[in-house]
Amino acid sequence: MSSPEESFIIREYKPADFQAICDIDRKCFSEAIAYSPEEMAFGFVQRGAFALVAEHSGSIVGFVLAYQKKQPIGHIVTIDILPEFRRAGLGRKFMEIAEEQLKARGATRVILEVSVNNEGAIRFYNALGYATRRWLRSYYPDGTDAWLMEKALAAQRL
Numbered sequence: 001m002s003s004p005e006e007s008f009i010i011r012e013y014k015p016a017d018f019q020a021i022c023d024i025d026r027k028c029f030s031e032a033i034a035y036s037p038e039e040m041a042f043g044f045v046q047r048g049a050f051a052l053v054a055e056h057s058g059s060i061v062g063f064v065l066a067y068q069k070k071q072p073i074g075h076i077v078t079i080d081i082l083p084e085f086r087r088a089g090l091g092r093k094f095m096e097i098a099e100e101q102l103k104a105r106g107a108t109r110v111i112l113e114v115s116v117n118n119e120g121a122i123r124f125y126n127a128l129g130y131a132t133r134r135w136l137r138s139y140y141p142d143g144t145d146a147w148l149m150e151k152a153l154a155a156q157r158l
């Protein structure tokens with residue numbers, strides 16, 4: 001399989017991408033868990049918010065949205081990749097870039113929430129060094145619980 005750098009163009013999000021990323025989120029999650037456009041927009045107005053998108057053959061096939069409200073803690077809001085583009089290393093690449101950007105803004109650790117039923121994503125985050133920290137009861141609108149996961153970022157080399 002070709003590397004993600006060869007197959008995908010990863011670039012910064014532009015406002016014109018908003019509809020495409022909302023559509024991807026709806027394809028990745030059940031109706032109860034997918035973000036409404038208002039909820040997605042709320043992610044973008046958080047302090048220190050940024051997003052990356054991946055294009056394949058001119059179409060957006062995935063994105064990651066993150067922010068950094070409090071200086072030492074970066075927050076991954078969501079990372080979504082269309083099913084046919086999974087397991088090609090794109091998720092890992094997105095997380096590496098997002099973590100670097102959060103680190104450059106002063107983050108020493110990154111947190112995120114994931115449904116306790118989302119085994120694939122939990123394994124993905126585990127593979128990237130995230131550990132489950134706290135059980136968040138009824139975190140999602142349908143009452144599903146979530147795990148709060150966390151990773152310490154390696155110190156910058158001087």
Ligand SMILES: CC(C)(COP(=O)(O)OP(=O)(O)OC[C@H]1O[C@@H](n2cnc3c(N)ncnc32)[C@H](O)[C@@H]1OP(=O)(O)O)[C@@H](O)C(=O)NCCC(=O)NCCS
Nearest residue numbers: 028080081086087088089090091092114120121123124127
């Ligand atoms: C979770 C998600 C972002 C992973 O993206 P991806 O591009 O498929 O991940 P990668 O190819 O970079 O995987 C990196 C490693 O993570 C692990 N991993 C990824 N998906 C996995 C799965 N479904 N089951 C088990 N391990 C998995 C593997 O160790 C993988 O390495 P390998 O393929 O060499 O075995 C993607 O499955 C997705 O968009 N899911 C739907 C949305 C979602 O649940 N997002 C998380 C929101 S909290």
